[in-house]
Amino acid sequence: MKNRSFFGAIAALMILSACGKKEEAAPPAPAPQPFPVTTVAQENATVYEEYTANLEGQQNVEIRPKVNGFIQKIYVDEGQEVRKGQLLFKLETQTLTQDANAAKAAVNAAQVEVDRLAPLVDRKIISKVQLETAKAQLAQAKANYSSVAANANYGTITSPVNGVIGSLPFKEGALVGSTTEMPLTTVADTKVMRAYFALNEKQMLNFSKTFKGSSLEEKVKNTPEVTLLLVDGSEYNKKGRIKTVTGLVNATTGTSQFRAEFPNPEAILRSGSNGIVRLPVVHNDAIVVPQNAVFDVQGKQTVYVVNKDNTVKSKIVEVSTTSGNNFIISGGLEAGEVIVTEGTSKLKDGMQIVPQQAKKEAAPAEADAPAKDTVAVATKTTTTKTVTTKK
Structure with a gap:
């Protein structure tokens, strides 16, 4: 009984204490x-959709010899501008010249034979068949001479286009020929530069949907002018146009190749360099x-x-x-x-x-x-x- 009375008293005191406390206020909500x-x-x-591009001259012509011979003289230097028909190399063709002289002598001999037989046929001393045979031999000799003489002329190598000379891997005295792996040099026409870049299949599909036209050629014509970012991050001061796109997807890379062209009157762009083509899409x-x-x-x-x-x-x-x-x-x-x-x-x-x-x-x-x-x-x-x- 005493224990019950004791615990009851404690409970009563706790209730009184709780009632005596003031109710605490909740913390205010933070202001917005x-x-x-x-x-x-x-x-x-x-x-601006951007694509990495390789730059090449409008014409990149590899200069290769058609005949075998030692380089006798080099008339140009790397980076030099040349004109169409300008002399580039001279090959030693002494052997070919001797062959040409021999072929010329054979032509003269065949001509003498024809001249000798012609009056004999007129007098009916010999048959006409002999004369026709001699004429055939003369024609063969002339053809042989033309071929040998042409080979001798191939020792003089001129530029087929206007452009800039590339590297010169061979020096004077080097033996070169038609089967030599490397070209004598490359002549690049850089007045107009071509930028080659590729679009994957998804990008190509977006391109076809973006630009109007009933054919791929018409879509290319309806593209706006493009700009070129140079390797230093600056923008080239001439705008270009997309000219062509391959009709087939490369099965190996899954891409279609585009070609844009930029004027290059100040020779700022160089063949073989890289850039970024920027295509604006509205x-x-x-x-x-x-x-x-x-x-x-x-x-x-x-x-x-x-x-x-x-x-x-x-x-x-x-x-x-x-x-x-x-x-x-x-x-x-x-x-x-x-x-x-x-x-x-x-x-x-x-x-x-x-x-x-x-x-x-x-x-x-x-x-x-x-x-x-x-x-x-x-x-x-x-x-x-x-x-x-x-x-």
């Missing part, structure tokens, strides 16, 4: 924080958003959309093209929606924020800038991505 936002709008966007009424506004959730590209009550809600979007600073959205967003552009890692669905509209900076004017209300971004399919945004 400011976040930069932007209103989604449809704009015309120019995406996306009309595209939705362009800052890359910082898009984040990845389990492989899905997502943005935070701001509701009318300033609460945020995550939304999955489809990214069409990537640039250095922007994404072009092909699905999931509509014009007029407001999205958070920075600090998305701090947000959760249902969180309330204080929207702060981001101010768009005007891009500096350029001579070849796109029209007003056009955003120009750049993406490359085979090289490092770059971006140029114009408003």
Whole structure:
């Protein structure tokens, strides 16, 4: 009984103590924080698709000897500009010259025989068959002489085109011939440079869908002018045009080869060098958003959309093209929606924020800038991505 009374007293004291305490207040909810936002709008966007290219002269002609002989004289030097018909090499053809003289003597002898037999036939001393045989031998001798004389002339090698001399792997005194693996030199006509680049099957399909035309040739004609990025990152000051594309896909590489041509009046471009061809593709009424506004959730590209009550809600979007600073959205967003552009890692669905509209900076004017209300971004399919945004 005493124990029960003791525990009852303790319970009564605890109840009185609890009743005497003042009820503690819950901690206040954090105030909404400011976040930069932007209103989604449809704009015309120019995406620059970039492809690594190999540069070659309009004509790259390998100079090879047609006859065997020692190089007697080299009349040009590496890098020298030459004209069509200009003398390049002289081969020692003494043996061929002697053969030509012998062939010429055979022609003279055959001619003498024909001249001797002709009057005898007229007098019917010999048959006409003998004369015809002598004439056939004369024709054979002349043909042999022409062949030998031509070979002797092949010792003098001239340039078949206007251009620039490449490397000279052989020096004077070297023995060369028609079976020599390396050419004597290469003459490159660099007034017009050709840039060769390739598109894989997926890129080729996009190309065919992007540009209008009932044939591949018409689609190529409807492509805009292209630009060329040099190895130092600068842009070549002359624009070019795409001229041709192979009709078949290379079975080994799975690519189709394109050829663009650029004027080269100042000889800035060199045959054998590399560059990057930039092909502009216009996306009309595209939705362009800052890359910082898009984040990845389990492989899905997502943005935070701001509701009318300033609460945020995550939304999955489809990214069409990537640039250095922007994404072009092909699905999931509509014009007029407001999205958070920075600090998305701090947000959760249902969180309330204080929207702060981001101010768009005007891009500096350029001579070849796109029209007003056009955003120009750049993406490359085979090289490092770059971006140029114009408003």
